[in-house]
Amino acid sequence: MAVAKVHLEGLGWRVRDVSSNQPYDFECTRGGERLIVEVKGTTSTGDQIVITRNEVAAQRAHFPNNALIVVHSVELMRASSSPEADGGELLMRTPWQIEEDRLRPLAFQYAVSG
Numbered sequence: 157m158a159v160a161k162v163h164l165e166g167l168g169w170r171v172r173d174v175s176s177n178q179p180y181d182f183e184c185t186r187g188g189e190r191l192i193v194e195v196k197g198t199t200s201t202g203d204q205i206v207i208t209r210n211e212v213a214a215q216r217a218h219f220p221n222n223a224l225i226v227v228h229s230v231e232l233m234r235a236s237s238s239p240e241a242d243g244g245e246l247l248m249r250t251p252w253q254i255e256e257d258r259l260r261p262l263a264f265q266y267a268v269s270g
Contacts, residue, residue: 157181160195160225163246179210180222191250193223202228202247206262212254220251 157173161182164171169184169191182193194215196205205226215222230244 157195157197159197159227159244159246160193163225163248164193179208179214180218189221191221191223192218193225194252195225195227197227197230197241197244199230199232200228202226202245212259215252215254219253222252223248223250224252225249 157175161171161173164182164184167186169186171193172183173181174183175181178192180192181195182191184191184193192214194207194211196202196207198205205224215224226247227244228247231242232239233242
């Protein structure tokens with residue numbers, strides 16, 4: 157998320173981390189503009205990401221004032237007791253319109269009783 161924050165600040169956005177209480181990571185302001193941002197980091201090429209139902213709903217509700225940032229090709233350094241991320245390439249999509257045909261179900265909830 158640090159890489160994404162630096163990138164956004166470089167574009168003139170004031171960035172506030174709201175990931176602890178919102179279904180997205182950043183709320184950004186620039187003049188009268190407002191942008192919500194979902195950030196994903198991955199060691200893969202970033203062609204696919206996992207997003208939750210709440211993340212999808214939030215992005216759809218805020219479109220076109222929304223963005224996706226994927227930091228991909230991240231290298232994990234495992235020399236210490238907890239892995240640390242290094243490097244990565246940033247891809248930003250804004251506005252981010254979530255297209256139904258690009259979503260794939262990964263899990264189902266099953267009601268055992270009833």
